[in-house]
Each structure stands twice: as structure tokens, then as C-alpha cells.
Amino acid sequence: MVAASTATVLVVSGCGGGGPQSGGDEKFTDGAIVLGVLNDQSGVYSELSGRNSVTAVELAVADFTAKYGDQAVTTDITVQTADHQNKPDVANSKAQEMYDRQGVDLILDVPTSSAALRVADVAKEKQKLYFNIGAATTDLTGKSCNKYTFHYAYDTYMLANGTGRTTTEQIGRNWYILYPNYAFGQDMEKSFSTAIADAGGQVVGKDGAPFPNTSGDFSTYLLKAPTLDPKPDVLGTMQAGAELVNVVKQYNEFKLRDKGVGLAVGLMFITDIHSLTPAALAGTTYTDAWYWNFDEQNREFADRFQQETGTRPSFAHAANYSAATQYLEAVQAAGTDDADTIVEELEGKEINDVFLRNGKIRAEDHRVVHDAYLAQVKPQSEVTEPWDYVRILETIPAGEAFRAPSPDCSL
Secondary structure (H helix, E strand, C coil), rough: CCHHHHHHHHHHHCCCCCCCCCCCCCCCHHHEEEEEEEECCCCCCCCHHHHHHHHHHHHHHHHHHHHHHHCCCCCCEEEEEEEECCEEEEEEHHHHHHHHHCCCEEEEEECCCHHHHHHHHHHHHHHHHHHHCCCCHHHCCCHHHHHHHEEECCCCCHHHHHHHHHHHCCCCCCCEEEEEEEEHHHHHHHHHHHHHHHHHCCCEEEEEEEECCCCCHHHHHHHHHHHCCCCCEEEECCCCCHHHHHHHHHHHCCCCCCCCCCEEECCCCHHHHHHHHHHCCCCCCCCCCCCCCCCCHHHHHHHHHHHCCCCCHHHHHHHHHHHHHHHHHHHHHCCCCCCCHHHHCCCEEECCCCCCCCCCCCCCCEECCCCEEEEEECCHHHHCCCCCCCEEEEEECCHHHCCCCCCCCCC
């Protein structure tokens, strides 16, 4: 029985690669392509990413299969998934399990910067590919960069360069920054402080809140803001997901806007606005990596996504779809899933797709640059359909949206 079962597995795994470019299944690990989605599926970032990012990757696989049919380099493409619970040690063990035991060729997503950095270390050790979508730390293309890691969607520099600069110039010079006290929040605080200073502003106070904040209580920090001297014009919150929702609710509850303290959001997803309602955030300006109703191409993808999930996609969902698509296209072009060959195929590639506008994968540091957007939440009275909560004020060109390659990065 054991011999028969083993033979069956070998026959099944050898069935892929019917396309003329495959050159034989020996060019593919186990004769197949396995994509892994590693993210938060139960915690504060589960709405902005979570299971719906898995669906986005599955849509990419379906579209690739439909495009190439029996001309695809392999028809055996599967998606594995795991919940890292926003814990670096869990992310580390799950990544090793994906690469070693599940045969994953590419890990995608991985929100939470501390977890993302651990996965980058595993990718380097295993010499396996990793496209980070959900984390923002610039260390992924700085001191922690490596040959097998690509930073795809956004980072703290992009967010600060848009929101920090614009808010300082247009709303107020004095800031109080509240950030989650782990790698992402610490990087956000540094990036925003630099952008604020460059725009002629100053940070009059800053505090790191515990992460995750299991109590959901940010009152100590929020009540502190209007008592500072000088009083801040702007409260800059660097929380994300469910924690951002709690901060904004309490900001409104304590009527800080009426006390002369405006609100700037470092990182916001469409799912956050949906949870809070536009009324709670009306007029808030922030930097977005992608918006579902920006144009017809985005809306077409968003309609398909909503049919599958019941929600509109966040930029993380769209970026996961794009990243999976570009990986599969690289494999198709190269005729192999060999990691080193795919790195060569991707480096320097210029891309325009549903997520990446004027996109390019920089060879120097594997930062994927693309247009970004300065967005503003509409007042409730201007919302004409569910989920259409934002107006795009400005397109930030790809060459300006992201920082230059860091001297700390050596691939």
C-alpha cells in the first residue's frame, strides 16, 4: 500500500509542464509551482489582508492558467496559506515549514514588519523567493535586504513623503506622533519626523503604544496631546488595521478636533474607512498605494474581487494579485522556477498592470517602485455608492514616491 501510494504521488506531480517552454519537469521543484500566502488571518490586520489576500493570489493563478492554457510552463500550480498571528517567531517557523515541507517557491504578503524581517532572513537562508506586500519597514530594502526578497507595495518613506510633507505644509507645523512600538511603528516615526522637519515642521511629542494593544485603549495618549506645550496642530497616528479604528473612534470621542488638534493617518486601507464610516474620517488626507475606483481597469478587478469575497479590495489585495501574476509571468518567460534564474528575470523589469503604474523592479535593492496617490476621505454627503469613500487629490510619480536605493543595502 505504501509503494502504491508513493507511486501515485509521483505520477500526479509529474503531470504538469505540458507547455512547449517547460523543457521537462526537472526545471520545476517537484514538477509544480507552489505559492505561499503568509499573513494575519485572525488579528488586527486580517481585514486589510488576511484570507482575502489568498483569494487575490488564487485569482492570479486562475488568470494565468486561462491566459496560457496548455502552453503554460506547468499546469500544476497550487496555493498554500498560513496565519503568522503577527508574531515574528511564528512567522519564522511558518516560513521554514512552507519552504521545507510544503515545497513553496514564493512566499507572499507578510504584514507586520517584525514578522516580515524574520521571513526575509529565512528566504535568504533557504535561497527561496519572497515578495513582501503587507509590511512597510524600509529595512527590507536597506540593511536587511537580500537577493531573494522583493519589497512590492509600499513603505514608510512613501507614506511619510506624501502625508507628512503635505499635512505639514497645508494643515499644521506642530505634530504629536503616536505609533505602535515595534519595527513598523518605529520606522514610521523616524520617516515621518524626517518628512515633517524637511517641510518646516516639528514633532513636539511622540509615544510608542504597546503592540498589539490588546485592551484597545489609547486614551492616555490621546488625552495627553492637547496638554503639550506647544500644543500640536496635528495628531499623527501610525497605527493600522483594527488598532487605527480604535484610535480614530477615541479621537472623535474625546473631541480632539474641537480642541484644535487635527488628525493625520500614517497608513490607512479602504477596509479601515469602511469600518469607521467616512463620517468619522471626512477630510482626512493620507497616502495610498492603489485605489479600487481610480479608473476602469482597477474597477474591473474590484468587481471580480467583490464577487468572490463580498468586499472591495484594499491595496494589499491588489498588490498580492499583481505580485503573484508577475512571478508567474517570470516563470513562464524563464521556463523554470529556479529562484536565481527568476531573480535575474525580474531585476530591472518595467511593469504596468492593475496595481503597478509606471512600475519598475529596481535591481539595486529590489524595491518595486510605482505611482502612489495622495487621497482624501470624502464627506458622507458625497459618497454615491458603497466603498467609494475617497477622492484622489494627486498622483505622486514613481520616481518621487520612493527613496533612492540605500547605501545600507548590499545584495
